[in-house]
Amino acid sequence: MSRLQEFREFRERMNNRIFEQDHLGVNRFFTLDGKAYEPGALDSLTKEFAGLSASMVLRCDDCIAYHVIRCKELGATDEQLWEVFNVGLVIGGSIVIPHLRRAVALLDELKADGAT
Amino acid sequence: MSRLQEFREFRERMNNRIFEQDHLGVNRFFTLDGKAYEPGALDSLTKEFAGLSASMVLRCDDCIAYHVIRCKELGATDEQLWEVFNVGLVIGGSIVIPHLRRAVALLDELKADGAT
Amino acid sequence: MSRLQEFREFRERMNNRIFEQDHLGVNRFFTLDGKAYEPGALDSLTKEFAGLSASMVLRCDDCIAYHVIRCKELGATDEQLWEVFNVGLVIGGSIVIPHLRRAVALLDELKADGAT
């Protein structure tokens, strides 16, 4: 199973598991998280770019993967993604590089997958 | 002296001091940092939003102040800034709240200053 | 004005300012944050201890101040607080020490203030 498939399968399975636990605070947090990227004074793609740069500097591979996938679904070009990668790299420093490697590998996997 | 004035005065004075030190690596880093926000596949404002969310989750008051000022200079509305504040808050958690308070105080100071 | 007074005054003023902005996502986040410490399967004080250790390792002075104040309001002894300080110090390392210094100074200020 590719990293992309693994990420998607585990994410969906565990999100379901978490929702079924029915902890009010946790479930409301997940709702708030989802709503933060809905279009408002800014469109969804701009918000996803902001989420991607934040995920890069916090160095969370799963969060980076999620925002890269969403950016592509919303029509981001590769050139735009690399501009955000660059902002994340400059702000976060060389400690971000291992995560950039994995982000680029996932982006290439996404394309091979026909998702772009 | 207001926080806005203090921030600007100290930032400019120390940036000059650092450039005069003439350390090649450090000076090149400052150049790279500046160029990351120049328009390219994304416009400067979108990049500043990405820089702002990253600064919020990393909880750096000076970086947040800088990106808020730049966003306003580039024409961001308050509603747009609050959308980025919200993305930063949801990704970074309640630990971001003290920085949100200071960001909002600075935004209000910017307006009183006639900068918007 | 003491650090304790400054913290309380700025926190209350800016929380009001933020609520008045009326951003739905931000306001809901503040509500979720407040509810996380209400008694449930764990009492409030145990949750505040968990919040305090998390704030220490994330090295947020304002968050540490808030949880120290809440712990004392809920009846924590100094000995209990020092046990949490120790957990935070061991997990977070010597980088936590400057925040421990400020936490202890605030705790002493709280007592001088008659709050304990």
Next chain:
Amino acid sequence: MSRLQEFREFRERMNNRIFEQDHLGVNRFFTLDGKAYEPGALDSLTKEFAGLSASMVLRCDDCIAYHVIRCKELGATDEQLWEVFNVGLVIGGSIVIPHLRRAVALLDELKADGAT
């Protein structure tokens, strides 16, 4: 081998390897770390909850796994663990979610393992 088994096997093997290196500072650190959770002004479970929330916001899967296992050994209920998960999530933000997924998967594995 399950994640739980892998975690336990690697942790024990490498802890032995590290102790045998006989670096005085490192070994004393490990001792201090162990002692921080011994009962004192607070019982061990309360300290483990504080350790768990700190591990969540620092987003360390192995540390989270360790504290979840210890909490269950000390008699924590699932409801209590979810309260700590919620505190960690609200303080640390959505960046904690991937670690929450793995914490819940490990908790389920622990049960299947007969550990609860």
Next chain:
Amino acid sequence: MSRLQEFREFRERMNNRIFEQDHLGVNRFFTLDGKAYEPGALDSLTKEFAGLSASMVLRCDDCIAYHVIRCKELGATDEQLWEVFNVGLVIGGSIVIPHLRRAVALLDELKADGAT
């Protein structure tokens, strides 16, 4: 394939992939990163020690692996590396321990590999 081999293969492959993307800012960042460890007012090994401690407290396994490999290539003794491990552990806290375990495992793998 061992962790050492995997790390080296993925790192080289993705670095090539990233350079071929030809993003000016990203490529310049990689150059700056490389140059930071070249001998100057400090020799390369002292800089690598500084890079290793920084990587430990930021808890980046790949960065730790890279600096450990470089330190050994530059002639560091095991005793010297353990002194840096200890500095990283004390500054960064017990949250660093899982990364220390992996660093020591990699160091042992490096030796089995004949690299020392």
Next chain:
Amino acid sequence: MSRLQEFREFRERMNNRIFEQDHLGVNRFFTLDGKAYEPGALDSLTKEFAGLSASMVLRCDDCIAYHVIRCKELGATDEQLWEVFNVGLVIGGSIVIPHLRRAVALLDELKADGAT
């Protein structure tokens, strides 16, 4: 009172206050922290450089100040310090810049103080 004086006065006063609290775990941690920089397989200055880079990437002004002061006491040249600043900046990214500004201001203050 200058920032250097304030830092020294508060640090000494609160360290005394903490030691007098007589919490065994906390006091042992302070001892471990001090011993980590004593000469061993590496000399003290090399360890202080490692501590300085770690403090920079963790963005702790007080820790940076302490290690800068110690480095100068141990005979570090400005050129050597700037090399470590550069390593910290490249690893930690532009988020380190505000701390670099304050580190350089403190270094200049140290000189004006006759400490170099």
